[in-house]
Amino acid sequence: MKNGLRILAAILLLGAVGFWTATGASRGWTKTSVPKKTLDEVTGIEGVTYEKKFVPGLDFLGAAAVGAGILAGASFLFRNKRTGNQPSTPVQPIHP
Amino acid sequence: MKTQLIPLLALTLLAGRAFAAPETFNFKDPKGVNNAVFKVDAPLEAVNGTANGISGTATFDPENPGATQGRIVVSSASLTVPNPMQKTHLQSPMWLDVAKCPEITFESKELKNVKTEGNVTTADAIGTFTLKGVSKELTIPLKLTYLKDRLGDRVPGMKGDLLVIRSNFSINRSDFNIQPHQMESKVSDEIDLTLSIAGAAPK
Numbered sequence: 594m595k596n597g598l599r600i601l602a603a604i605l606l607l608g609a610v611g612f613w614t615a616t617g618a619s620r621g622w623t624k625t626s627v628p629k630k631t632l633d634e635v636t637g638i639e640g641v642t643y644e645k646k647f648v649p650g651l652d653f654l655g656a657a658a659v660g661a662g663i664l665a666g667a668s669f670l671f672r673n674k675r676t677g678n679q680p681s682t683p684v685q686p687i688h689p
Numbered sequence: 690m691k692t693q694l695i696p697l698l699a700l701t702l703l704a705g706r707a708f709a710a711p712e713t714f715n716f717k718d719p720k721g722v723n724n725a726v727f728k729v730d731a732p733l734e735a736v737n738g739t740a741n742g743i744s745g746t747a748t749f750d751p752e753n754p755g756a757t758q759g760r761i762v763v764s765s766a767s768l769t770v771p772n773p774m775q776k777t778h779l780q781s782p783m784w785l786d787v788a789k790c791p792e793i794t795f796e797s798k799e800l801k802n803v804k805t806e807g808n809v810t811t812a813d814a815i816g817t818f819t820l821k822g823v824s825k826e827l828t829i830p831l832k833l834t835y836l837k838d839r840l841g842d843r844v845p846g847m848k849g850d851l852l853v854i855r856s857n858f859s860i861n862r863s864d865f866n867i868q869p870h871q872m873e874s875k876v877s878d879e880i881d882l883t884l885s886i887a888g889a890a891p892k
Contacts (some may be wrong), residue, residue, distance in 0.1 A: 636836070
């Protein structure tokens with residue numbers, strides 16, 4: 594369980610960084626739409642329309658880091674798994 | 690001969706006056722290109738937003754551009770920013786309160802420093818700017834471009850003229866009761882506004 598949470602935290606963090614990098618590594622806020630400019634040739638006005646597109650920003654990375662931190666922190670709540678060679682209780686000396 | 694010339698002269702003068710009469714331009718854009726852009730400085734990156742719910746009218750006389758008057762309306766609900774949380778905050782009662790204050794308007798009273806070169810006029814418009822229910826008198830720079838008989842190029846099948854208005858100016862949100870003097874470290878007090886709109890006067 595302990596290792597599982599740590600692995601999950603690492604996957605979350607690396608996945609978020611990978612996704613953020615793959616989508617352009619935006620150093621601004623996360624966007625769910627992006628402006629698209631169109632030029633009206635008669636008037637010369639640059640119109641702005643929005644296209645739906647998810648662009649993760651630094652707040653997305655921050656949220657992923659917090660999530661990964663919580664998972665990694667939670668892993669410390671679990672004890673280490675005991676190995677089969679170690680006795681569960683100390684061996685008491687046998688007194689004759 | 691003289692008696693025939695006088696009515697002819699009068700008609701010519703009347704026709705001349707009719708051609709020089711101010712035209713009324715409607716800024717409800719069927720192509721949806723008209724827009725107002727705002728820019729607010731904030732940590733991480735500046736917040737850029739756009740509003741394209743523009744309407745209003747202006748009277749413009751190509752022979753006397755200095756007499757231009759008009760009222761431009763921006764629908765507050767049409768203000769859009771790319772971040773959904775910022776958009777929700779922007780339209781909420783704490784910021785623009787679009788439910789109670791659905792319109793942002795500028796009503797021009799007079800133009801000063803009018804300079805015309807060809808079909809382009811620049812001037813300073815003195816008028817009333819209303820935002821979130823608060824009205825202030827502002828002087829804003831304008832650039833007017835008169836495009837005679839160009840409406841058909843933009844809207845096929847229609848004849849008429851176009852008037853393009855461009856303006857860049859700044860306001861302080863605290864002047865309009867938008868979170869005055871609060872969160873200035875997160876959202877700057879100064880807001881840069883850019884207006885690019887075209888009005889049509891069909892014939």
